[in-house]
Amino acid sequence: MSRLKGQVAVITGGGNGLGEAIALRMAEEGAAIVVLDIDARGQTVVDGLEAAGHRAMFVRTDVTDEAQVRNAMDATVSRFGQVNTLVNNAGIEGVNKPTDQLSLSEWERVMAVNTTAVFLCTKHAVPHLKRSGGGSVVNISSIYGIVGGGDIPPYHAAKGAVRTMTKNDALTYAADRIRFNSVHPGFIFTALVKRYVNDAGWDAAAAKASLDALHPLGGTGTPDDIAWGVVYLASDQARWVTGAELVIDGGYTAR
Numbered sequence: 001m002s003r004l005k006g007q008v009a010v011i012t013g014g015g016n017g018l019g020e021a022i023a024l025r026m027a028e029e030g031a032a033i034v035v036l037d038i039d040a041r042g043q044t045v046v047d048g049l050e051a052a053g054h055r056a057m058f059v060r061t062d063v064t065d066e067a068q069v070r071n072a073m074d075a076t077v078s079r080f081g082q083v084n085t086l087v088n089n090a091g092i093e094g095v096n097k098p099t100d101q102l103s104l105s106e107w108e109r110v111m112a113v114n115t116t117a118v119f120l121c122t123k124h125a126v127p128h129l130k131r132s133g134g135g136s137v138v139n140i141s142s143i144y145g146i147v148g149g150g151d152i153p154p155y156h157a158a159k160g161a162v163r164t165m166t167k168n169d170a171l172t173y174a175a176d177r178i179r180f181n182s183v184h185p186g187f188i189f190t191a192l193v194k195r196y197v198n199d200a201g202w203d204a205a206a207a208k209a210s211l212d213a214l215h216p217l218g219g220t221g222t223p224d225d226i227a228w229g230v231v232y233l234a235s236d237q238a239r240w241v242t243g244a245e246l247v248i249d250g251g252y253t254a255r
Contacts, residue, residue, distance in 0.1 A: 002029060002030040003029045003030065003231060003235040003236070003237065004026055004029040004030045004031035004085075004231065004234055004235060005029070005030030005031075006030065006084075007026075007030065007031040007032070007084040007085055007234065008031065008032045008034065008076065008080040008081070008082050008083055008084050008085070009023075009026050009031040009032070009033055009034065009084065009085040009086075009087060009234065010034045010036060010072070010073070010076055010083055010085070010086050010087065010121075010125065011023050011026070011033060011034070011035055011036065011087040011089055012036045012037070012061075012063050012086075012087065012088055012089050012090035012117065012121055013036075013037055013063075013089040013090030013091060014033070014035030014036065014037055014042055014045060014087075014089065015035060015037035015039040015040075015041040015042035015044070015045055016037075016039065016041055016045075016190070017188075017190035017223060018089055018140065018185070018188070018190060018223050018226050018227070019035070019037070019087075019089045019090070020045050020223070021222075021223030021224050021226065021227040022087055022089060022223075022226070022227045022230050022231075023035055023045055023049065023056070024045075024048075024049065024227070025224065025227040025228060025230070025231050026085075026087075026227075026230070026231055026234065027049050027052070027054035027055075027056065028054075029231055029235070031084075031085070031234070032054075032055035032056065032057075032080050033046070033049055033054065033055070033056040033057070034056070034057050034058075034059060034072075034075075034076045034079075034080070035056065035057070035058045035059070036059050036061040036063060036069075036072050036090070036121075037058070037060065037061065037090070038060065038061065038062050038063070040060065042058045042060065043058045043060075045058070046058040055080070057075075057076070057079050057080070059071075059072040059075050059076070063090050063113070063117035063120065063121060064112040064113055064116060064117050064120070066120050066124075069117075069120045069121055069123075069124050070124045072124075073121075073124045073125055073128055076128075077128055082128065082131070082132045083125055083128035083129055083132060083135065084129070084132055084135040084136070084234075085135055085136045085137070085138065085234040086121060086122065086125040086129070086135075086136075086137045086138070087137075087138045087140070087230055087234075088117070088118040088121055088122065088137070088138070088139045088140060088162075089140040090113060090114075090117055091113060091114045091140065091158075091159075092109070092110060092113045092114065093110075093152055093155050093195060094106060094107075094109065094110035094152055094154045094155050095152075095199070096151050096152050096199055097153075098153070099153045102153065102154065106154065107153075107154045109154075110154035110155055110157075110158050111154060111157070111158050111161075113158075114154075114155065114158035114159065114162065115158040115161045115162060115165075118139055118162055118165060119165070122137060122165075122169065125137065126173065126176075126178065129173075129176070129178050130176050130178070133177060134176060134177025134178050134179075135177075135178055135179070136178070136179045136180075136181070136233060136234045136238070137166075137169070137178065137179070137180045137181075138181055138182075138183060138230050138233045138234060139162050139163075139165070139166045139180070139181070139182045139183070140162075140182075140183050140185070140226070140230075141159045141160075141162045141163045141166070141182040141183065141184050141245075142155070142159040142184055142185060143184050143185065143186050143247065143249050143252055143253050144156045144159050144160075145159030145160045145161075145162060145163040145182070145184060146160075146163065146184055146245070146247070146253055147253055162182060163182050163184075163245065166180045166181060166182040166243065166245075167180075167182075167243045170242040170243030171243065174242060179233075179238065179239075179241060179242040180242055180243065181233045181238070181241060181242060181243070181244045181245075181246060182244075182245050182246070183226060183229050183230060183233070183245075183246045183248060184245055184246065184247045184248065184249065184253075185221060185225075185226050185248055185249065186215055186220065186221055186248065186249030186250050186252040186253075187211045187214070187215070187220045187221065187249075187252070188220055188221040188222060188223060188225070188226065189208065189220055190223065208220065214252055215249065215250030215251055215252050216250060216251030216252075216254065217250035217251050218250070219250070220250070221248065221249070221250060225248055226248055229246050229248050232246075233246065
């Protein structure tokens with residue numbers, strides 16, 4: 001397939017989980033991939049992509065650091081000549097405490113990675129997207145950016161902010177032909193969800209069975225379920241889609 005042929009896609013948090021799957025599927029559709037991650041495993045992902053014949057580069061980046069983000073975008077253009085798609089995927093779950101028991105530092109850490117980093121990466125990608133004649137920004141939010149779950153308050157707040165930021169930027173940059181859309185995954189057993197389950201002291205098998213039952217289509221999702229949604233939003237097939245919420249949750253929020 002070649003839905004993204006000629007594109008250059010920057011993916012934050014591309015070293016594992018959803019980001020890794022997104023990188024692979026976008027590469028298979030023809031995009032050159034730039035993985036931004038604080039984890040050195042991002043290089044392993046890139047090595048695998050290159051071994052499969054894809055164009056890829058890893059830039060070790062703390063996406064909460066503006067200078068590092070700016071340098072990563074510049075490095076992308078230096079290597080591949082342009083930026084066509086930004087996928088803001090990097091995220092953490094934070095501690096699972098009620099709001100009145102959270103420390104300010106616990107709150108601020110989640111907001112920094114899950115929301116401020118989206119701002120920083122968007123800020124420094126937009127000039128390059130404009131020079132490319134437009135493009136696509138896909139922000140990975142969550143069903144927890146739409147509904148409450150009675151847990152992890154900073155995560156809900158951060159993902160809700162991403163949802164609304166996406167709509168606002170869709171309006172701001174429509175004249176520049178830059179499309180902004182958010183993706184809202186249901187529960188997927190990535191490292192993030194596994195940490196959440198472990199920190200809660202739940203038995204992993206029992207927790208998965210419980211979460212499976214919350215999704216009417218049956219079972220929790222896979223990273224590929226999300227990756228294919230991102231491929232669509234980055235492609236010309238979504239040329240008239242902006243400010244939208246793509247909910248990929250097996251029916252979790254349909255109730």
